Amino acid sequence: MDVFQQIDELLQEISNAQIGDAAQLEDFRxxxxxxxxxxxxxxxxxxNVANERKKEFGQAVNALKQAAEAKFNGEKDRLEQQVENASxxxxxxxxxxxxxxxxxxxxxxxxxxxxxxxxERIGFTVAEEREIEDDWHNFTAMNTPDDHPARDMQDxxxxxxxxxxxxxTHTSSxxxxxxxxxxxxxxxxxxxxxYRNETISARSHCQFHQVEGxxxxxxxxxxxxxxxxxxxxxxxxxxxxxIRLRPSYFPFTEPSAEMDVHWGLEDENAxxxxxxxxxxxxxGCGMVDPNVLENCEIDPDKYSGYAFGMGxxxxxxxxYRINDIRLLFExxxxxxxxxxxxx
Ligand code: DAH
Numbered sequence: 001m002d003v004f005q006q007i008d009e010l011l012q013e014i015s016n017a018q019i020g021d022a023a024q025l026e027d028f029r030x031x032x033x034x035x036x037x038x039x040x041x042x043x044x045x046x047x048n049v050a051n052e053r054k055k056e057f058g059q060a061v062n063a064l065k066q067a068a069e070a071k072f073n074g075e076k077d078r079l080e081q082q083v084e085n086a087s088x089x090x091x092x093x094x095x096x097x098x099x100x101x102x103x104x105x106x107x108x109x110x111x112x113x114x115x116x117x118x119x120e121r122i123g124f125t126v127a128e129e130r131e132i133e134d135d136w137h138n139f140t141a142m143n144t145p146d147d148h149p150a151r152d153m154q155d156x157x158x159x160x161x162x163x164x165x166x167x168x169t170h171t172s173s174x175x176x177x178x179x180x181x182x183x184x185x186x187x188x189x190x191x192x193x194x195y196r197n198e199t200i201s202a203r204s205h206c207q208f209h210q211v212e213g214x215x216x217x218x219x220x221x222x223x224x225x226x227x228x229x230x231x232x233x234x235x236x237x238x239x240x241x242x243i244r245l246r247p248s249y250f251p252f253t254e255p256s257a258e259m260d261v262h263w264g265l266e267d268e269n270a271x272x273x274x275x276x277x278x279x280x281x282x283x284g285c286g287m288v289d290p291n292v293l294e295n296c297e298i299d300p301d302k303y304s305g306y307a308f309g310m311g312x313x314x315x316x317x318x319x320y321r322i323n324d325i326r327l328l329f330e331x332x333x334x335x336x337x338x339x340x341x342x343x
Pocket of ligand 1: 169170171172212213250252253283284285286307308309310
């Protein structure tokens with residue numbers, strides 16, 4: 001048969017091909033586009049074509065190949081659309097999920113809700129503020145001026161804008177936000193996301209969560225803080241939990257302390273996470289520095305208060321024995337499915 005006639009017949013065949021399902025589409029693909037397709041050998045026929053028709057022949061074979069590709073792509077799209085339409089039509093969104101899995105709260109939410117509810121029971125209310133902050137609320141108002149060495153303790157993400165906003169490095173910024181717009185008494189708990197420019201590893205991440213607490217009123221004392229934190233530790237870690245306060249330094253509190261809970265040394269794991277001491281640090285706290293009150297236009301002669309801040313990831317990792325912080329941000333369903341809770 002003349003090669004030109006052969007091309008015409010194949011063109012006919014392509015345009016008449018009836019493709020009704022994925023199997024027929026695959027047959028078509030193998031025949032016309034697969035590695036041993038029927039068009040390929042035609043390219044070799046060029047040597048048998050008269051010189052003056054070689055160009056015409058080349059164009060015809062290329063057109064044939066393109067026709068096969070166009071047909072394949074068109075039919076593929078059409079079939080896919082068909083499948084999609086059919087599955088949408090068959091879908092009943094009011095049905096319960098097949099395996100009864102209803103999802104579960106994220107461990108961070110579970111721990112955060114638990115901490116918040118412990119403080120709500122003793123009269124704290126939840127305050128939420130912005131994650132994009134300005135330098136003043138995050139640092140300066142919190143007694144951490146520009147040249148303060150404590151700024152190096154927190155590597156900051158700055159926004160590239162004219163007013164130098166930043167992603168808050170701690171929920172302590174909620175303190176200055178609230179104190180500039182409310183006069184005491186203030187008794188709040190502020191859960192939220194914070195950001196630091198840290199290398200991501202098993203132990204640290206560039207985003208994490210904190211809960212901040214703030215109580216300002218007349219005659220608030222260090223003893224009030226201690227008792228409140230002891231109550232918290234016992235609600236959170238069990239009624240017999242002991243705490244200890246170690247002197248520490250934060251720019252926004254004076255005096256400052258870090259609080260440890262007694263974890264014991266009952267097994268090898270306890271040794272490891274407490275570094276052999278039996279104690280675990282869970283939060284920073286202290287009496288609000290009079291400079292902070294003054295910066296926020298609260299009279300330090302009339303009012304005093306305490307503040308505390310704690311990381312949530314660390315507590316979630318302790319409670320659920322999670323050994324890599326990254327698991328908390330990857331949203332792998334196999335990990336998340338393990339958390340069921342009433343909170
Ligand atoms: N903002 C501190 C941090 O991120 C934690 C903290 C310490 C908060 C002492 C406080 C506090 O309110 O009083 O490391």
